[in-house]
Amino acid sequence: DQQVKQNSPSLSVQEGRISILNCDYTNSMFDYFLWYKKYPAEGPTFLISISSIKDKNEDGRFTVFLNKSAKHLSLHIVPSQPGDSAVYFCAASQSFGNEKLTFGTGTRLTIIP
Amino acid sequence: EADIYQTPRYLVIGTGKKITLECSQTMGHDKMYWYQQDPGMELHLIHYSYGVNSTEKGDLSSESTVSRIRTEHFPLTLESARPSHTSQYLCASTLGGQAAYEQYFGPGTRLTVT
Numbered sequence: 001d002q003q004v005k006q007n008s009p010s011l012s013v014q015e016g017r018i019s020i021l022n023c024d025y026t027n028s029m030f031d032y033f034l035w036y037k038k039y040p041a042e043g044p045t046f047l048i049s050i051s052s053i054k055d056k057n058e059d060g061r062f063t064v065f066l067n068k069s070a071k072h073l074s075l076h077i078v079p080s081q082p083g084d085s086a087v088y089f090c091a092a093s094q095s096f097g098n099e100k101l102t103f104g105t106g107t108r109l110t111i112i113p
Numbered sequence: 114e115a116d117i118y119q120t121p122r123y124l125v126i127g128t129g130k131k132i133t134l135e136c137s138q139t140m141g142h143d144k145m146y147w148y149q150q151d152p153g154m155e156l157h158l159i160h161y162s163y164g165v166n167s168t169e170k171g172d173l174s175s176e177s178t179v180s181r182i183r184t185e186h187f188p189l190t191l192e193s194a195r196p197s198h199t200s201q202y203l204c205a206s207t208l209g210g211q212a213a214y215e216q217y218f219g220p221g222t223r224l225t226v227t
Contacts, residue, residue, distance in 0.1 A: 004155070042220050042221075044218045046215045089156070100158055
């Protein structure tokens, strides 16, 4: 049973526009969420995170929004740049006594120049 | 910049061979993890360690074994490789505490068993 779902396997966005990547989760015990970015032939790199006590976290061009009632989070990239082309993974964790991450299947983002 | 290394990066090996995938980190992190990922799929946790002489199995059952004799080293061993073991194996580490979830990943080992 997949507890973290990224239903869009791919997304194409024009350079300069907003990229919105979505993630849904089913486990209500998850209280910490992360986004990772992965280039081909490299390991994932941490991008941004959010705790369940917040509904928004911003870091430069990247903003993560969390809607706990809908069990949904999204990553916004504004403006999108060609270097943002990568696979983006959503991950979730339960903080109390368990720091293991559960990952989604990823969304391949392609920025069109 | 995180310093976590994996060797080999690519490995093609015949069925029945014993293999060890190496993972080392120079950040002094106590917590280390092994993930397995097939193309287009999520990363599955197969082993983790919270410190020296501590190893636990992850959420995905795996025939591999791990050891943690030194803080910086977390090798994964397959005693007898099979084609079903073909996958990408990713090693990660984290400092723990408030930064526990921000795992740093190595570049991965892509294993092909023929």
